Amino acid sequence: MALHNLALCLVIVSCFLVVICEGQSSVPVAPGLSYTFYSTSCPNLESIVRIHLLQVLENDTTQAAGLLRLHFHDCFVQGCDASVLLDGSTSGPSEQNAPPNLTLRQAAFKIINDIQTLIQGQCGQVVSCADVTALAARESVLLSGGPYYNIPLGRRDSPNFATTNVTLANLPPPTFNTSQLINLFSSKNLTTTDLVALSGGHTIGIGHCTSFTNRLYPTQDSNMDKTLANNLKLTCPASNTTNTTNLDLRTPNIFDNKYFVDLMNRQGLFTSDQDLYTDSRTKSIVQTFAVNQTLFFQNFIDGMIKMGQLGVLTGSQGQIRANCSATNANTMAFWSVFREQQQQGTSAQY
Numbered sequence: 001m002a003l004h005n006l007a008l009c010l011v012i013v014s015c016f017l018v019v020i021c022e023g024q025s026s027v028p029v030a031p032g033l034s035y036t037f038y039s040t041s042c043p044n045l046e047s048i049v050r051i052h053l054l055q056v057l058e059n060d061t062t063q064a065a066g067l068l069r070l071h072f073h074d075c076f077v078q079g080c081d082a083s084v085l086l087d088g089s090t091s092g093p094s095e096q097n098a099p100p101n102l103t104l105r106q107a108a109f110k111i112i113n114d115i116q117t118l119i120q121g122q123c124g125q126v127v128s129c130a131d132v133t134a135l136a137a138r139e140s141v142l143l144s145g146g147p148y149y150n151i152p153l154g155r156r157d158s159p160n161f162a163t164t165n166v167t168l169a170n171l172p173p174p175t176f177n178t179s180q181l182i183n184l185f186s187s188k189n190l191t192t193t194d195l196v197a198l199s200g201g202h203t204i205g206i207g208h209c210t211s212f213t214n215r216l217y218p219t220q221d222s223n224m225d226k227t228l229a230n231n232l233k234l235t236c237p238a239s240n241t242t243n244t245t246n247l248d249l250r251t252p253n254i255f256d257n258k259y260f261v262d263l264m265n266r267q268g269l270f271t272s273d274q275d276l277y278t279d280s281r282t283k284s285i286v287q288t289f290a291v292n293q294t295l296f297f298q299n300f301i302d303g304m305i306k307m308g309q310l311g312v313l314t315g316s317q318g319q320i321r322a323n324c325s326a327t328n329a330n331t332m333a334f335w336s337v338f339r340e341q342q343q344q345g346t347s348a349q350y
C-alpha cells in the first residue's frame, strides 16, 4: 500500500517535471560547479534524495520548511559549505541556545544525515553534505508544490564552522527593515528582486512567538491586520511564549505565491516580511509576484541558484564529509586515538 502510494507519487512527480522543467536558469554557474557533476560518480543521486524525502514528507509535510531554511542558513554564513551541519556550529544541533536563538529544526539535521548514509551505500563517499543540503532544499520546494529546477553541483564541505559573530553578522533577524535587508543581500551580490523572491520561501513553515511579538507588545504594529494581531495575541499571550504559528496563513504548507497576497493584506508575520510591502523599492515587486505565480517561481529559481553558489568550496578545497555532523579530521582523529589506545590496550572495557 505504502509502496503503491510511493509509485503514484513518483508518477505524479515525473508528470510535474515534464510540464514545469522548461530549461535551465540563465544564472551563471560558479567555477568548479556543474549541472552534471555526479552523472557518472552517482547517477541515481537525485532519485535517492527524492524518494527518501517523499517518504519523510508523506509522514510530515512540515519538514520541507526546515530543509529549505537549512540551506539558506548554510549559504548565508560562510558560504554553502555544510558548516551549519557541524555539531558545535552556532546555529547547528548542539548549540540550540546560542544565537540565532530560534534555530533550525533538529529533524532537518537527521534527515540530511539519513540521506547521506543512503547515498554512501550506493555511490560511496563522493557527494558532499553541502550538495545534499542544496538538493534537499530543491526537492522540498518541488514536493511542496513549487517549481522544479536544476541546480549546479560539486560543492565541497568546510573543515570548520563559523564563529558566533560571523553567524550573527550574516543572518538577518526578523526585525530588519527593507533597507537593512537590501544591504545584507547586496553584500552577497543578491539584488532587491532576489531579496523579495527569496523571502517568498516564507510561503511554507512556522515562526516562534519571539520572532514577531515585537509587533504585538508593548504596542501593536499599525502595519499589521487587526484580526491577525488579535489571533497572534491568543497564540502568544506573552513575548516569551514557546508557541509557533504559520508563516503563510493562506496555504501554510504549499509552495505558492500566497505569501505575497498575505503581504498585500498586511498579514505578513515578521517586520522583515511586511516591510517589503511598505518600502517603495520592493512594493511593486511584491505586487507582481502576488498576481503572477509563474513570475515568482522564475525569480525564486534564479535567487536560489545564486544563493546556492555563495562562497562555495570546489575542486580540491575542503572535503567530502562521511558524517555531515562532523569533519573528517575529527572523525579520523577519533579513530586514530581509538586505535592507538586499542594497541596500547588501554581501551579494553566495552
Ligand code: HEM
Pocket: 064, 065, 066, 068, 069, 072, 102, 103, 105, 172, 173, 174, 175, 176, 181, 198, 199, 200, 201, 202, 204, 205, 206, 207, 208, 209, 210, 211, 247, 270, 272
Ligand atoms: C529575508 C530575510 C529573512 C529573514 C529575516 C528570515 C527570518 C526567519 C525567521 C525569524 C524565521 C522563524 C524562526 C522561528 O521563529 O522559528 C524564519 C523561518 C523560515 N525561513 Fe526565513 N528569513 C529570511 C529569509 C529566508 C530565505 C531566503 C529562505 C529560503 C529561501 C527562508 C526560509 C524560511 C523557512 C522555510 C522558514 C520556516 C522554517 C520552519 O518551519 O522550520 N527564509 N525565517
Ligand SMILES: *[C@@H]1O[C@H](CO)[C@@H](O)[C@H](O)[C@H]1NC(C)=O
Pocket: 056, 059, 060
Ligand atoms: C512522522 O512524523 C511525526 C510528526 O508529525 C514524528 O513524530 C514521527 O517521528 C515521524 N515518523 C517517521 C517515521 O519519520
Ligand SMILES: *[C@@H]1O[C@H](CO)[C@@H](O)[C@H](O)[C@H]1NC(C)=O
Pocket: 097, 098, 099, 100, 101, 210
Ligand atoms: C538570544 O540569545 C542572546 C544571547 O544569549 C540574547 O542576548 C538574546 O536576548 C536572545 N534573543 C532572544 C530573542 O531570545
Ligand SMILES: *[C@@H]1O[C@H](CO)[C@@H](O)[C@H](O)[C@H]1NC(C)=O
Pocket: 165
Ligand atoms: C564578537 O562581537 C562582539 C560584539 O560585537 C565583540 O565584542 C567581540 O570582540 C567579537 N568577538 C570576536 C572573537 O570577534
Ligand SMILES: *[C@@H]1O[C@H](CO)[C@@H](O)[C@H](O)[C@H]1NC(C)=O
Pocket: 177, 178, 179, 180
Ligand atoms: C531601517 O532601520 C535602520 C536601523 O534601525 C534605521 O536607521 C533606518 O532609518 C530604517 N529605515 C527605514 C526606511 O525605516
Ligand SMILES: *[C@@H]1O[C@H](CO)[C@@H](O)[C@H](O)[C@H]1NC(C)=O
Pocket: 187, 188, 189, 310, 311
Ligand atoms: C560579489 O561579486 C564580486 C565581483 O564579482 C566578488 O568579488 C565578490 O566575491 C562577490 N561576493 C560574494 C559574497 O559572493
Ligand SMILES: *[C@@H]1O[C@H](CO)[C@@H](O)[C@H](O)[C@H]1NC(C)=O
Pocket: 234, 235, 236, 237, 241, 242, 243, 244
Ligand atoms: C498556543 O497557541 C494556541 C492557539 O494557536 C493557544 O490556544 C494556546 O493557548 C497557546 N499556548 C500558550 C502556552 O500560549
Ligand SMILES: *[C@@H]1O[C@H](CO)[C@@H](O)[C@H](O)[C@H]1NC(C)=O
Pocket: 238, 240, 241, 242
Ligand atoms: C516568561 O516571562 C515570565 C515573566 O517574565 C516568566 O514568569 C515566565 O517563566 C517566562 N516563561 C518562559 C517560557 O520563559
Ligand SMILES: *[C@@H]1O[C@H](CO)[C@@H](O)[C@H](O)[C@H]1NC(C)=O
Pocket: 292, 294, 295, 298
Ligand atoms: C507572468 O509572468 C510570466 C513570466 O515572466 C510571463 O511570461 C507572463 O506573461 C506573465 N503573465 C501575466 C498575466 O502577466
Ligand SMILES: *[C@@H]1O[C@H](CO)[C@@H](O)[C@H](O)[C@H]1NC(C)=O
Pocket: 087, 323, 324, 325, 326
Ligand atoms: C556523526 O558525528 C556526530 C558528531 O560528532 C556524532 O555524534 C555521531 O554519532 C556521528 N554519527 C555516526 C553515524 O558516526
